[in-house]
Amino acid sequence: MVKTEKIDSTQERILAAAKRVFLEQGMAGARMQDIADKAGINKALLHYYFRNKDKLFETIFKEVSSQFFPKITDVIESDMPLFGKIERFCSEYIDMLQKNSFMPMFVLSEVHKQPQRFKERFWKNMGPVLARFVGEIEVEMKKNKIKKMSAGQLFLNMVSLCIFPFIAKPLWMVSSGMDEARFKQFMEERKKEVPKFIIESIKN
Amino acid sequence: MVKTEKIDSTQERILAAAKRVFLEQGMAGARMQDIADKAGINKALLHYYFRNKDKLFETIFKEVSSQFFPKITDVIESDMPLFGKIERFCSEYIDMLQKNSFMPMFVLSEVHKQPQRFKERFWKNMGPVLARFVGEIEVEMKKNKIKKMSAGQLFLNMVSLCIFPFIAKPLWMVSSGMDEARFKQFMEERKKEVPKFIIESIKN
DNA sequence: GTCTATAACTCGATAGAC
DNA sequence: GTCTATCGAGTTATAGAC
Incomplete structure (x- = not known):
């Protein structure tokens, strides 16, 4: 050496x-x-x-937020059918957050204080990818493959269901009396439950 | 005088x-x-x-967090049918947050730092009420009025869909290019969209 | 109750020796 | 590269006059 x-x-x-x-x-x-x-x-x-x-x-912040978004890109850019993408989007997202459960709170509370800084430095890559995903959802609606609704609302629903539980983790644990292990299991179940919940709502 | x-x-x-x-x-x-x-x-x-x-x-913190939860009690304690409660729960919640959009970030980030303090001082009243709500959901499932799933997951879905958008507000505005007025309108639509989304998913 | 002045302290940052 | 010592800005908190 x-x-x-x-x-x-x-x-x-x-x-x-x-x-x-x-x-x-x-x-x-x-x-x-x-x-x-x-x-x-x-x-x-x-x-x-x-x-x-x-x-x-x-x-x-750079390190953390650059981990936080991009894994998602692969899923969105893939050529799976929409329901498959939704399933993988949610389960990948939750999986990543399980390993880094402080991240959402951190990213959000700093964006909250410095929105402009975030936009300039971290949004340029991720924005177009997500916009494409929303566009794809709209196309499926037009083709009557899924129920018609606001694609923006649907997208926000998706990320809310994935991210919020980790932000509320301490509150939820205290409120429900779950310990760390039980919470982990609960989130594990969520990887299936969330996409199921979404698809159940939008399928024709 | x-x-x-x-x-x-x-x-x-x-x-x-x-x-x-x-x-x-x-x-x-x-x-x-x-x-x-x-x-x-x-x-x-x-x-x-x-x-x-x-x-x-x-x-x-006491004042803020005591406003944050309890309006909900009325809805839960009322004798409406479950779907009605879900509708009002969501729309009341979103409505309240529209008027106080800083609250969720504040409460959550402080609970995050001091979970125990929160439990001791603020959970004793709200806990039982919410537990009753979850119990009621379970009963409806047993009676096959709605699809069977984890009632805890469903409840978490409900609060995620209501609260998260306000936590992510700065991020969402920057990402979507919405201004204050457009965001307000978007949340206004959400008062209908969220309960619709949930009910669509759980109804038989 | 309200103010001015200042003490006491926390914390980021630097000088300078090794 | 790493350390000890210390400075100086910014903050919380108090003393004491009115």
């Missing part, structure tokens, strides 16, 4: 720590000290790697 | 200002100075009325 890759480099530990802290606390709530502690270094070194908090946040 | 009620008392102005600021910024992002300014007083006086930021926050 000519080059030694330090597998657990300082930079990587910083990013991992920052991700945890930002996802849990949001930009305003996160503390550089806390990130430094979790990365096992001190604040000065943190600033050495990422000039300031804003740049660090930016990096994490 | 024996007693003069100062209709726009300092305390009330503080609470109104604090509500605005906390709803927009969350606990961590809100500044006492900002609240004081919006209330037209200074920080010292703010501390005179509410010993510290935490106590002030607590008060607002």
Whole structure:
């Protein structure tokens, strides 16, 4: 080996720590000290790697939100029939969120504070793909393959059913008395239940 | 008049200002100075009325989250048939959120940070009511009035469809290019669309 | 009750040695 | 690259006059 890759480099530990802290606390709530502690270094070194908090946040937000959307692209771009796409769209989405259940809260609460920034940096790729999906739904309606309704409303229904449970996760767990394992199982069932629920509603 | 009620008392102005600021910024992002300014007083006086930021926050959170759930109680406790309840549950809920679109983000992001606190202080009243509603749904399923599925999943679907659009409002507006007026109209349509969508899916 | 002034503190950021 | 020490801005909170 000519080059030694330090597998657990300082930079990587910083990013991992920052991700945890930002996802849990949001930009305003996160503390550089806390990130430094979790990365096992001190604040000065943190600033050495990422000039300031804003740049660090930016990096994490980019990473997180670029994971968050694009897997979906594959499904939409595929040549499956619509019901198949809906099934896979929902189950893939829920699956991804199960592995990253902090993401929706994080992304949404930051978009909520900086909508313009989000639009400029993250929407340009994803927008057209989703627009195409909505267009495809409209075509199926015109052909009377599915019930006629607003395609925008239907799309919003779809993402609501997938994403909301993860945003409401702490509330739901506390309210229903579910523990982590039970919640996981409940979401597992949802991968089938959600598309079934949707298709049941729109099929002719 | 024996007693003069100062209709726009300092305390009330503080609470109104604090509500605005906390709803927009969350606990961590809100500044006492900002609240004081919006209330037209200074920080010292703010501390005179509410010993510290935490106590002030607590008060607002209590007020906001106690508005957030209970209107729903009336609908659930009424003696309408199930489909009627679903219709009114959704339309009332969406209506309430239209007037307070910051609430869901606020409540959820704080519950997310302090789940236990929420459980202890705000769940005791609402829990049983919602449990009764879910129970009623189960009964209708047993009687084969509606399709059989998990009543918990159905209930979660219902609240997801109502609440999520308001959480995603900034994201949705940026993505779809809707302005405030168009979004309002879109939500107006949703008051009919959501219950229709649900009932279409569960009816026999 | 309300104000001015300021203490006390938190936190992001930098200087400078190693 | 990494550390210790410290600065300085911004905030919460209090003292004390009116």
